[in-house]
Amino acid sequence: MTIRTKLLLFIPLLVLLVGSITLLLFRSTNVVQRSYDQMMERLLLYKQAAQTSNQLLQSLYSNRDDPTDVSAAQLLQLKIELNRLQAQLLGNGFSLSTASESIGYAQMLGTLLDQTQAALASTTPAEALALYEKAEDTAGFIYEQGSQLIDMELEADQPVFHRIQQENVQLLRLGAAVLIVETVLAALLALWISRSITRPIGMLVESAGRIARGELEAEPPQLARRDELGMMAEAFSGMLGGLREIARLEREQSEQQRLLGELELRSLQSQIRPHFLFNSLNALAKLALIEGAERTSDLIVSMSSLLRYNLQSLDRPVTLREELAHVDAYMTIQQARFRERITFERHIDERALNTMLPPLTLQPIVENAFVHGVEELERGAVISLSIEVIPDDQAVRITVADNGKGMAEQVRRRLLQATSDDIHNAAASSSPPPSNTKASQSAGLGMRNVFRRLELFFGERELIAIDSAPGQGTRLTITLPAVSKPH
Template identity: 45%
Template structure:
């Protein structure tokens, strides 16, 4: 629900509630007013009939004295008005006594009017004594009408007095109920207004707090949750998406900076080991040719291997190579180590040719092989074995270096694996590359992306197996 819809619903609800309270109070007042008006109209009608009777009697007396046409016309008009008023008398009532009194009052009016007609008729017959006597009857009837009028007024007042008391109590209750409804209406309006304002201001306040934390460089802040579907909810979800994108971008930037820093450090270490490389290469070539001339073929081959190993180690470390290049370099390295260990160690390979085009960071296999020599089989007098296995398992290339040497304890194994999430330590002194295995693990993660790429299986006295698993697709992307 949008904010506009909420405001519209709030205003409509407020108007409906206020109008409902006003209509309820109006209906209550109207009921009381109608009852009071009915009583007043009846009393006024009785009074009006009594007054009209007096006027008729006066005009009749005036006509009898003057016997003029204007006097008769005035008497006749007033007589017609009295007849109309008589017709307005309502003989229906919830009280039988009151209904009988009204019928009696009406009959008196009829008798009064008939008596007036008789007086006029007698006057036309010039029977003066007779119409004088009849006029007296008219006066008596008018007196009875006055008395009955007062009696009816008293009855009306007596009849409506309990009702009037009830109306007062009812009015008091209605006023209290109206005030209660008004209070409830106002309370609902206040609650609804607080809810509406809170649903708008609270999420905005949360967004402001998060924005302040981000402006201070704290990107680890928990973004606000979007529980509504209005504009604030859309803004919150967009803010969360922007924060996630910013965090992801910052992580990628940090990874790139870390990768560049690591590569530069490795290049510096490699440069430190370069002591006039051209002179050194030329010297090794001279030694190789001299050994060949003197018939020392093994010495010549060893010199060539050292020259190739040195040349490979001095290439740019941030340039990827193929797994084939790494295997050839590992074989050169093993040839040099075999000149040292001779028959004490055997190097076995099980290589799937279809996996050798995998791009891989330079100097990945040699530090692992060197670690196997130094920490695994160096103390063995005979039977040492190192095996390099490369195979494809679907979209994954598996590279494993296994030895049957001294192995390692669980603490050492865990410490090596933790290098996948942190910077690598420097290699121990005496290693030819200057690159530790932890550094290799970290470079693999930077090259292929985050993930557990390296696993180590080891047990003291039973050897160590280091396994690298790289999805072929991620390897292509890392290139």
């Protein structure tokens, strides 16, 4: 029998037992309470009727001596109230011991109402006085009869009170017994669950803890069961065997992977060269031809900085501050070439500038945004570079955005496939690309080269995100660990 079947069998039975006993207790308590409520309601009606009769008589006397609208309204209200009490007495029923007296009491209330109405309708003072005296006698009878009925009800209901007390004691005992039974059954169920479920799970957790600490040779628990826990133990044993095999393969390949990673990093870094120098030198030549030599010296200084940065050792990591200076030099040349056609925006968080990363990372990305994003725009071209610190994630976010022509989804996915096989296959391809796609393929190779170097440098994947659509520009985001160390 599976654990699920056991739980679905025993728990509903326990709930059904407890619910049945609780329903029985509730119905018994309800019967006792209803009897008590009916008795107390009759006693209260007797008392209210006597009080209302006395108030009605006083109001009749006041209205006879000094009839006013207020006294007449009060008298009418009391008559309505007494009539309601009479109807309620007749409608609620009577106890067997006081049935005839209760009916007579209700009829006396009707007699008092008739006498009051007759006194109000009398035409002479003598007649009114005589009717008032009759009403006064009737009110006295009502008061005395009400007191007698209350005494009779209390005397007749003494056995009822005794029975109610006995039933309450029995209900308390039954409730205590039910509570004890529920507690025992719950304890037995908890003990059963503990022995049949939590104990094997605890054994599996202990074995998993040893494996997490690197003790792959630890033997898994053997559970001779045919339920879900037995299946879990078998799956755990199979997983442990797979982990042992993976660990063996990792030990064999660890040194080889380390050497291959180092060689691949050097190979990928060697592919990055300043392939924008031709365009930059062409811009310098045109500017010198048009302007003479004034601004050319500034451009030559920027160009020398670019050359010096590109010719440095690619094995040495650099800071974001150095990369940013390299990008500034590049954009100085491009803005001199295109003047007002292009705007370069910078939003830099100084706290992020000491982060380490591979050299020649930002400039190729900015160049790609320029060449393939905004170069064809006649005016209003904008390239923005944002560097910010993300405190919660302990990371640095670099964003390069442009308002250029964007790219298709297929091109975006191809750029993000930054694997060494893609780069090597693209570089070794012997068939020349069509003339209209050669530049885009070269740029894609350079961008994927940058992405791959970042992954090898930080030892992490999915550092790059690209958001782009045709005609809507491109936003490229790089998320780097805040503590950057070369791998």
